[in-house]
Every structure is written in C-alpha cells, then in structure tokens.
Amino acid sequence: MRALIVEAPGLFTTVQDLGRDGFGPMGVSASGAADAVSLRIGNRLVGNPEGAAALEMTLVGGAFTFDRPEIVAVTGADFGPSLDGMALPMWTSIEIRQGQTLKFGPSRSGARAYLCVQGGIAVEPFLGSASTHVLSGLGGFEGRALRKGDRVELGAANSLFRKIAISPNALESLQPCKTIRITDGPQRDWFAESSWKTLCGNAFRVSEQSNRMGIRLEGPPISLDASREMITEGVSLGAIQVTPSGQPIILFVEQQTTGGYPKIANVISADLHSLGQLRPRDEIRFERIELSEARSLLIQQEALLASKELIQE
Amino acid sequence: MRKSRTSEPQFRAASDQSLLVYLGEEIALENHQRVLKLIRLLQSEPIDGVRNLHPAYSSLLINFDPLRLDHDKLQSTLIPYLERLDREPLPATRGIEIPVCYGGEFGPDLSGVAEMHGMTSAQVIELHSSPIYVVYFLGFAPGFAYLGGLPEALASPRLETPRAKVPQGSVGIGGNQTGVYPISTPGGWRLIGRTPLAMFRRTANPMSLLQIGDHVRFRAISEKEFMEFGGR
Numbered sequence: 107m108r109a110l111i112v113e114a115p116g117l118f119t120t121v122q123d124l125g126r127d128g129f130g131p132m133g134v135s136a137s138g139a140a141d142a143v144s145l146r147i148g149n150r151l152v153g154n155p156e157g158a159a160a161l162e163m164t165l166v167g168g169a170f171t172f173d174r175p176e177i178v179a180v181t182g183a184d185f186g187p188s189l190d191g192m193a194l195p196m197w198t199s200i201e202i203r204q205g206q207t208l209k210f211g212p213s214r215s216g217a218r219a220y221l222c223v224q225g226g227i228a229v230e231p232f233l234g235s236a237s238t239h240v241l242s243g244l245g246g247f248e249g250r251a252l253r254k255g256d257r258v259e260l261g262a263a264n265s266l267f268r269k270i271a272i273s274p275n276a277l278e279s280l281q282p283c284k285t286i287r288i289t290d291g292p293q294r295d296w297f298a299e300s301s302w303k304t305l306c307g308n309a310f311r312v313s314e315q316s317n318r319m320g321i322r323l324e325g326p327p328i329s330l331d332a333s334r335e336m337i338t339e340g341v342s343l344g345a346i347q348v349t350p351s352g353q354p355i356i357l358f359v360e361q362q363t364t365g366g367y368p369k370i371a372n373v374i375s376a377d378l379h380s381l382g383q384l385r386p387r388d389e390i391r392f393e394r395i396e397l398s399e400a401r402s403l404l405i406q407q408e409a410l411l412a413s414k415e416l417i418q419e
Numbered sequence: 420m421r422k423s424r425t426s427e428p429q430f431r432a433a434s435d436q437s438l439l440v441y442l443g444e445e446i447a448l449e450n451h452q453r454v455l456k457l458i459r460l461l462q463s464e465p466i467d468g469v470r471n472l473h474p475a476y477s478s479l480l481i482n483f484d485p486l487r488l489d490h491d492k493l494q495s496t497l498i499p500y501l502e503r504l505d506r507e508p509l510p511a512t513r514g515i516e517i518p519v520c521y522g523g524e525f526g527p528d529l530s531g532v533a534e535m536h537g538m539t540s541a542q543v544i545e546l547h548s549s550p551i552y553v554v555y556f557l558g559f560a561p562g563f564a565y566l567g568g569l570p571e572a573l574a575s576p577r578l579e580t581p582r583a584k585v586p587q588g589s590v591g592i593g594g595n596q597t598g599v600y601p602i603s604t605p606g607g608w609r610l611i612g613r614t615p616l617a618m619f620r621r622t623a624n625p626m627s628l629l630q631i632g633d634h635v636r637f638r639a640i641s642e643k644e645f646m647e648f649g650g651r
Binding site: 128337338340342362 | 431432433434435436437439444445446458462470471472473474475476477478479480482485486489490556557558559560561562563565596602604619621625626627631
C-alpha cells in the first residue's frame with residue numbers, strides 16, 4: 107500500500123477529517139479539522155471528496171517522504187513548505203516524485219497547515235471518522251500525534267493530475283479573521299450589559315494553554331450573576347463559557363460534550379475556521395450579531411465553497 | 420386539553436447550529452427519564468438535518484446542519500416528539516457493580532472530604548457505596564457517566580484549581596455529583612478512590628461500560644483486590 111513516511115513529525119501533527127457526528131450520547135464530541143475550510147479546499151485541489159482525511163500540522167510543520175509519486179496540496183497557514191529544498195506554492199495541486207521530501211518549518215502566519223494527498227490518509231475509522239481525538243487516544247493514527255518513522259498509509263488514488271489552484275478572490279474572502287463574530291449564548295441574560303461591553307469592547311489574548319479542546323482567553327474579567335445555579339447541560343462547538351474567575355474559554359473541536367459553566371455567547375459557524383488559525387498570544391475581538399445574520403454569512407461561505415469560481419485552472 | 424404533569428419544555432438557541440431543549444429545571448429522576456425517552460425517540464425516528472445530540476441532566480442539546488434546518492423549524496418538528504414523552508415506556512434498566520479502592524494514593528481527597536463533613540473516611544466510604552445511583556447521562560468526555568443519587572451529606576465543592584491530569588478510573592465528587600473518570604483527563608472533582616474496571620474500551624460493544632439509564636452501585640475493595648482486577 108502507498109504510504110507517507112514521517113521523517114520529522116513537527117510540533118503536533120495529527121490525522122483529521124471533518125469529524126464524527128452522532129456520538130454525543132456516548133460523550134464523544136465531533137473532533138475533526140480545526141480549520142475545516144482549509145481541509146475541504148485542500149481535498150478539492152487533489153480531487154478527493156472534501157471530507158477525506160489529511161494531516162493537520164500545528165505551529166511547526168514536519169518533513170515527509172512518499173514511496174510512490176503522489177498528488178498533494180498544502181493549505182491553511184503558511185509554514186514555508188518546500189520540496190527538496192525548493193519553495194512550494196500553497197493552495198495548488200502539486201505532483202510529487204517518488205522519494206522527494208516535503209518539508210515544513212515554523213508558521214509564518216496562523217496556526218495550522220494541512221497536507222492533503224490524493225486518495226486521502228487511510229487509517230481505520232473510529233466511530234465513522236479518521237479524526238484523532240488526542241485526549242482520549244482514539245481515532246486517527248493510533249490515537250496520537252505522529253512521530254518520526256511512522257508509516258501512514260494512503261487511500262486509493264485515481265492518479266489523474268489537474269493543475270488547479272484556489273482563485274485569489276476566494277482565498278481573500280476565506281481569510282481567517284481576528285474579529286470573531288458571536289451570537290448570544292444560552293445564559294446570555296446571566297450577564298449584565300456591562301459584561302457584554304467588556305466582552306465586545308476589549309481585545310482578548312489567546313493563552314498558551316489553548317489547544318484543540320478549548321481556546322483560553324486572557325483579558326478583563328467578565329462578571330456574571332453568581333447567585334444563579336447552573337445545571338450541567340450540553341455545550342456546542344464555539345461556545346464561550348465564562349469561568350468563576352471571569353476568564354472566557356471557547357470550546358473547540360475536541361470539546362467536552364457537556365459543561366457546567368454559563369455560556370455568554372457562541373462563535374458563529376462561518377468563523378469557526380478562523381479559530382483554528384489562532385496562535386498563542388494572538389489578540390482577538392468579538393462582534394455580537396443576530397442569529398439570522400450568522401445564518402446568511404454561513405450560507406454565503408458555503409455557496410463560495412461549492413462554487414465553480416473557487417477553483418481555477 | 421389535558422394539562423401536562425410536568426413543566427412545558429423550554430427552547431433556547433445555543434448557537435447558530437444548535438438548540439437546547441430544557442425538559443425540567445432541576446436534577447431529578449423524572450427529568451432524566453424524559454431526556455432518556457426523547458433521545459430514544461430521536462434515535463429511532465431521526466429528524467432530517469439533526470447531526471448530534473448532547474444529553475444532560477434535564478436538557479438535550481440538539482446540533483443541526485444550519486443549511487438544512489433552523490431553530491424554528493426544528494422546534495416545531497420536535498413538538499410531536501415531546502407530546503409523546505409521557506406515553507413512551509422506559510427501557511429496561513441494567514444493574515452494574517463498580518469495585519472501588521477508596522483512599523490512599525487512589526483517592527487523595529478522601530480524608531479532606533471526610534474532614535469537610537465531620538466524618539471519618541470509613542463513613543464516607545460507607546455512605547458513598549450504599550446507594551443505587553442512576554446514570555443520568557454520558558457527557559464531558561468519552562464514557563464519562565454523570566450519576567444521580569449522591570447522598571446530600573457527601574456533596575463537596577469542586578477543587579479551586581482543577582488537576583491537569585486525573586488518572587483513569589478515578590472516582591470523584593464534584594458538587595452534588597459523583598462519577599468515574601473513564602480516561603485520564605483534566606478534572607476538578609475531589610478524588611476519593613479508583614476502580615480497576617475499564618470504563619471505555621474501543622474494542623468493546625458498547626464501548627462505554629455504563630449507558631444512560633443504568634443503575635450503578637459502588638463496592639469497596641482492598642488494594643490487593645484492585646491489583647487482582649488488573650488495575651493500575
């Protein structure tokens with residue numbers, strides 16, 4: 107079977123697809139790519155179904171060789187990719203010859219880069235998905251981040267090469283943002299107007315403690331009506347929960363399925379991919395919008411992702 | 420029309436792709452049973468566009484594809500399901516016994532919990548291992564069962580600073596809740612013991628030892644028995 111060989115794993119490289127739905131009743135959250143937009147586009151560029159499994163690299167990329175010729179695409183953050191020492195363009199389909207080394211360095215912008223290979227990464231699915239859930243050691247490649255020497259098998263490829271790339275306009279409109287749009291959370295009225303002003307009127311710094319489970323933020327404390335008692339309830343992807351110390355945490359792709367902290371707001375679906383590109387120490391701001399606007403923004407984004415104009419020869 | 424004997428379900432948008440359905444306002448067996456029945460109904464007669472269900476004590480978070488459903492449409496589709504809850508039978512319950520080695524290195528907070536309540540450690544163990552608990556739901560992490568039925572006298576506040584790593588199998592108390600950590604995770608509950616049983620195994624069917632609705636009893640075992648069970 108064709109394979110990708112890990113010469114250097116990078117800081118934290120895992121196998122991810124679009125996650126597993128439907129296992130919330132077992133306490134298993136969806137997981138999946140932190141920047142699903144980049145993963146989907148990468149897969150389109152190599153001729154895969156958009157949910158095929160790929161490698162997600164974090165902050166510092168690795169080095170990989172292939173034992174057969176392959177068709178690949180690199181999307182997401184710019185980790186300075188090179189092929190046998192020559193700079194490699196991103197967001198485009200590339201032919202790789204047997205034995206060539208694809209190498210990544212530290213991130214120049216953003217937090218996560220995706221390496222998509224035609225045929226996808228072939229790992230045994232766990233609950234219907236190839237996504238790695240690192241905390242529980244489930245899914246992906248042996249339930250863990252890749253290590254030097256791992257041989258990661260690839261799925262069947264059609265070996266048809268089309269030189270295609272993302273259109274510059276589409277790339278521009280899908281740029282990750284540092285202003286994150288939010289809608290009201292289920293405990294919105296536990297927070298006084300002044301708390302909302304704190305949340306939407308200040309910059310918050312992404313803590314070093316952030317990971318795929320949650321993005322911890324540092325900023326002015328958000329006060330809440332502490333007299334109310336919260337009963338643990340289901341929590342959604344992108345929920346902004348406020349801890350007793352007033353620091354917000356955004357629940358991310360490897361989130362817990364339920365939680366006991368009140369949620370002031372929730373990141374809109376169309377901005378979730380932006381969260382995947384946040385680096386520790388980045389500063390973000392929040393903008394409060396209506397549910398109806400959140401929906402139209404998602405519809406626009408999906409229309410662009412489905413359009414012919416996304417990809418050009 | 421017949422007046423429902425429980426409060427009317429409440430709906431609340433949690434995000435642009437999820438809706439919270441509240442089936443009660445407190446942790447109570449009756450509310451749990453309504454959550455359980457609603458999950459069963461939604462699993463046997465799925466609603467088009469619903470992607471995931473996150474049950475909890477008295478509520479259910481329904482995650483949906485926002486391109487195919489919206490909050491209003493989902494809410495109106497749910498009404499007939501909710502109207503059937505009172506008539507729906509409960510599934511048969513399973514009883515599960517969980518051996519626990521209390522105290523020592525397995526339960527570093529046992530003596531603290533005892534002191535907090537003016538009891539001896541032995542009294543805490545006796546009290547914790549007496550009731551039959553009900554698995555209200557699995558949540559937080561894979562296979563993590565939230566159990567109802569902790570004696571009020573054992574309710575203990577969460578740790579000020581959660582542990583970065585709680586060992587697999589740890590049995591803890593957080594507020595008026597108790598449960599077993601199926602995998603090693605960060606956690607803020609006070610740890611009183613550890614079970615040698617594997618609570619979540621990917622090769623098992625079902626993967627989680629405990630399922631929503633199960634009846635659970637803890638049995639105190641010695642360190643020797645713990646090792647004999649293959650505990651770590």
